[in-house]
Amino acid sequence: MRYNWINAEEVSFNSFLLLDRWIIAMICRDYREWAEFEKNLGAALANNPAVAWYFAHRSPESKPYVEQIIASAAKGLSADEVRQAEIFVLHAMETSVVYAFPEVMNRNCNYIYDWDKQHLLHLADFTDALVLDVGSGTGRLAFAAAEQARQVYASEPTDRLREYMRDKIRRENIRNVKVLDGTADSLPYEDNTFDIVMSGHVVGDNYDLELAELTRVVKNGGVIIDCIGDDDLKRKPDGELLGRGFEAFYHVSKSGGDIYTYRKKITK
Ligand SMILES: C[S@@+](CC[C@H](N)C(=O)[O-])C[C@H]1O[C@@H](n2cnc3c(N)ncnc32)[C@H](O)[C@@H]1O
Incomplete structure (x- = not known):
């Protein structure tokens, strides 16, 4: 599926130099069955030695694969053929490449620019709450919650997005949002810490593990929101969420999407 969140024709292959180890590892691990992707990734890396070096060193677990696909890459490609291979890879990985460009994300991702924060603020009482946002991205949920909450922790595993949120906090003098690293399956917080733990477009790779971790850090009587x-x-x-006791709330987005949000009160 193509979202067109980036225009790959205008994006440098060096964009991958801005991405984190977990993304490089995912690119080199999760698409091995897709022969056309592997062929284009091999051709692009063979002709971009700095990016190939970065892949192999930033993600050492990917090094054997990077060396293998470079060794198998077509030889003697023209500059135009190399660029076509780069564009193929950039397009195929657009949902990750866009993390290198947070302003582009805010501008081009409809789930961000078409969203109304009331859809979050109606789900719980944020007044004076201690809130965790898991996988904050550019901070869609975190900055909305911060308008009412006492303190929001924005947990985000992508360095470029953490930096984007920190720059916004400095620029706008926002005093109650703290940005930290962390993934849904391994959150750097004590048990029973937060009144509200929320996320959006994050939970789903491993519901049991992720929801166990979100539940661990929420207080007795607190709320988990998706x-x-x-x-x-x-x-x-x-x-999966309904089966685990979440209530669902439905609305239709401006662009006709079926939007479900979820809430579960946690009793320990
Ligand atoms: C589609 S974006 C959504 C961002 C934000 N939650 C929103 O809805 O506007 C997904 C975000 O989750 C982060 N992410 C990816 N894997 C994650 C994981 N295992 N745990 C937490 N966050 C993750 C990505 O870095 C990215 O910022």
Whole structure:
């Protein structure tokens, strides 16, 4: 599926130099069955030695694979053929490449720019609450919650996005948002810390592990929220969340998407 969040024709292959180890590892691990992607990635890396070096050193677990696909890459490609291979890879990885360009993310991702913060603020009482946002991205949920909460922790595993949020906090003198690293399956917080733990477009790779971790850090009587943005996708309610005791709330986005948000009160 192509979202067109980036225009790959205008994006340098060096953009991968801005991405984190977990993204490089994912690119080198999760698409090995996709022969066309592997062929283009090999050709692009063979002709971009600095990016190939970065892949192998930033993600040492990917080094054997990087060396293998470079060794198998077509030889003697023209500059135009190399650029076509780069564009193929950039397009294929656009949902990760866009993390290198947070302003582009805010401008081009409809789930961010079409969203109304009331869809979050109606889900719980944020007044004076201690809140965790897991996988904050550019801070769609975190900055909305901060308008009412006492303190928001924005947890985000992508360095460029952490820096984007820190720059915004400095620029706008926001005093109650702190930005930290962390993934949904391994959050750097003590048990029973937060009144509200929220996320959007993050939970789903491993529901059991991720929800166990979100539940661990929420206080007894606290709330877990899953609040996606207003995209244009037609979808059904998430049976995995409903089956784990979440309530669902439905609305139609401006662009006709079926948007479900979820809430679960946690009793320990
Ligand atoms: C599609 S974006 C959504 C950003 C934000 N939550 C929003 O809805 O506007 C997904 C975000 O989750 C982060 N992410 C990816 N894997 C993650 C994980 N395992 N745990 C926490 N965050 C993750 C990405 O770096 C990215 O910022």
